[in-house]
Amino acid sequence: MKSLVLALLLSAQGLVVYAQADTWVATDALGRKVLPEGKGIKKDRYVGIFYFIWQGAHGYDLNNGTNATGGVKDKTPADTISPYDISKMLAKNPLKPEYGPIHAFHHWGEPYFGYYLSDDEWVIRKHGQMLGDAGIDVLILDVTNASIYLPQVTKIVETFRSMRKQGIKVPNISFIVNSAPAQTVQRLYEYIYQKELFKDFWFYWKGKPLLLCPPEALTPEMKTFFSSRQSWAWSKDQKWFGDGKDKWTWLDHTPQSYGWHEDKNKPEQISVAVAEHPMSNIGRSFHDGKEPDLKQPEKGLYFAEQWKRALEVDPEFVFITGWNEWIAMRFDDGASAYFLGKKIPKGETYFVDLYNDEYSRDAEPVMGAFNDNYYYQMVANIRKFKGTLPGTVYHKTNKIRIDGNFADWANTEVVFADDPGDTFHRKHAGWGRIKEYTNNTGRNDIIESRITSDDANVYFYVKTKGELTSWTDKDWMQLYLSIGESNLPRWEGFQFLINGKPKSRIATDIQVYKGGKWSGLGTIGMNSKGNELELVVPKKLLGIKGKQFTIDFKWSDNSPALENVMNWLDNGDTAPNARFAYRYIKQ
Template sequence: MQEIYDNFYKLSAPYYHPACWYYLDGKPLIIGISKEAIGHDYFTFFTYRESQWPTEPQKINGWPWISFTRPQKVHYNVRGEAEIINVSVSQHPNPTAGMGGSAFYGNQDNWGRSYRNGSHGNSKTDIVYGYNFQEQWDYALQQNVPFIFITGWNEWIAGRWASTDGDPEHSYFCDQASPEYSRDIEPTRTAGINDNYYMQMVANIRRYKGIEPQPQASDTITIKNFNCWKNVLPVYTDYIGDTKPRYHPGAQSNPAVIYTNCTGRNDFYKLKVARNRQNLFFYAETIENITGEHTENWMQLYIDVDRNAKTGWMGYDYRVIEGNKLQAWDNKKWVTTTKITFMVDGNKLMITIPLQSLGLEYRPINIEFKWCDNMQKNNDPLEWYINGDAAPGGRFNYIYSTEK
């Protein structure tokens, strides 16, 4: 805790960013062993919650990183209030065997990704569905506690140690061993997991915390130039800074593998939609001037006009490529249906699409849309995590609705 305080919290800290602190009971929250803080310069600075190991008795104010019981334990604060519960993807209630004992050596004490209702399930077919994770979420949501601690995001490090079962031919893997006996939510192409657990986590967080109401669309307006966009609402935003080149060594060391990606170029920042009686207008603003040839993967716009994931490609019924080609998903392929108009001015792009071309001329507009740039494969939605830039990121969409 002293090191954390010195590096992040005290006024002279090299990474002093108060806007990033999480406050509880009026002070920055820290999880540790509170009695170890007595006598230190940071003692009165923090609100303390006790680090809670799953195999030790429950502590007052304990915050768990995982639970080895089913259902999970609810943990209470000093006021006797139910405060927090853990949700994890999989669990190893037999730490001696570790995840490796179940993945490789037949131990049945641990609970993999497919475990639910007291059964281990079939890891080959069940792993993609997140049954264990959802069972944990379902119980946690019923407890109505103010905090849920999620385990874990990116623990893709499989530490290997000497065997603990007396067999010199065995190795010990505590937390990570196989796709089934691991607990990472971060997307991976391993075993078909893809972004399933990430999307599952997001869906459950939305159930837990709720969502903001859909913002009201501005009144009809005819967009003739970029000045017309000034007062159009809502303003959709995207994370910025995610188009920088990536260069990092991989886990494999012999031969060494270096992961590189230089596909990021146009960093989406602000997006808008407007309409009049004849047209739908789309606006995209990037951090720097828009670059790239007007090729198929340049500044693409995907539109789901019926908000039905079962129609179109991945739910998208239309897309715009090269700035001026409107395409419809027809008979399992994209077909150009009409030429449209677009304008580019520095870091701004606008597209005009006739409502008739989208089948929207006679009804309220209630659509989902997504921008992307420089995808390397147009038939793989996971590209939106990897290459170029997408707004919003991954498989998410923005919603634009004129319905009251």
């Protein structure tokens, strides 16, 4: 309750109000629930995620290396074939897939946001919002291949900074170094840290900026400046890891070893991976010590085992691998003796880090396959690791007149904030032959939702940043909800749809989900004016009896979820974001 009061005070003063995403609830495609843990927020628990900024920096149809700045390359007239999508190649010809050229970058699958480039502001905004909602504290930016990709880092920070000014919670940044470590660290230090560039987005660890790099790469001055930890893959029988002091893995076999700093018995860090390598034959389905013949990547079995170990160890920091790697080079040089669990001769194709939906490590949503399953699995486990406050219980009742006045909403106690600016339109080049991605579906920018009730009714209110468009617009300001105590069937976690077929500016419909379809239940009162809308739902239509009940609800505008629930992620606007819903507990 205190957090709500504070949010209201800040809102009244026109200051930043975060959306308190760890109070939201969700149901993923497998029916798994994402709920507040409710046992309180743990002290000193942080989560970072491996984040990649190389999409487009090394060429498209061919691998042309990096340019002087490490920025995204301009496409050439010859870039007419890529992206090379291995999953689509395998679907077309599983025995002899028609790969692209040797050393060219191949996508293991199609990202849900398309084959994007790493300087696409629309994608960066989506990533920042999703990872902030998930509870990610820091992006561990991949500079392990000796390029620091400064233009992409600049674009990310500038975008995140504008979002943060709007009140949107986004992560900070750090870096992980491996190849040419002394040179790479020197460039980071010279171009970023000495200039105090992006200082408002540095992630601090033990009072200093965190940098993951080999210790020999640091000068005495740098050792004083940074909290440095060495980070690489695997711990057991690995010389680099030693006894684990000041060592952070980004990938490790289950059960993972932890790194420590002050006391060997006090875990500092542990890694959690979505999967490992096609080389090691440890994919997303790996569990109970083996890679099964029947692949079930949609279930996140390896991810679950890794999280189980991390939660048992309960360190200060969890490093998740990863978010958005997506691409890998094609090789045939015989440097790897094994691929997909089989011995391969020189001249046969292999990919080191990624291959298909089983052998890949991205938690970012993918087109088709398992869609956004890994995102919600990640959110649920981050909440277990970091803890959350219990859901707020509300007692106050209000009777609201649905007259388009809205003044009577000022006395209600339940207010939910939504991120402003997430109706941002997209217009940016795609990978290789893809000329451009556009998305102009952002329409009504929802910024606030309210709910209250009395003995007979439940009342809903929503506010947008600008004036509402016409009620006759397609998929206009729809409200999805479910009743916690109800045994009615659920569609993606919801039982009722309101305003799916509005009657007029002052009347709309309510539908119930049953028998695998939506059916009309009645007509209810609604009113809108300017940038505000209110409506009333009789409790009897919702099957609510008594004064104690729980409602999960979400607003959706120009996001045709009934066609594809994934549209909540990238079309129009929803409040709260994506599959999430607000929870109203009334006693």
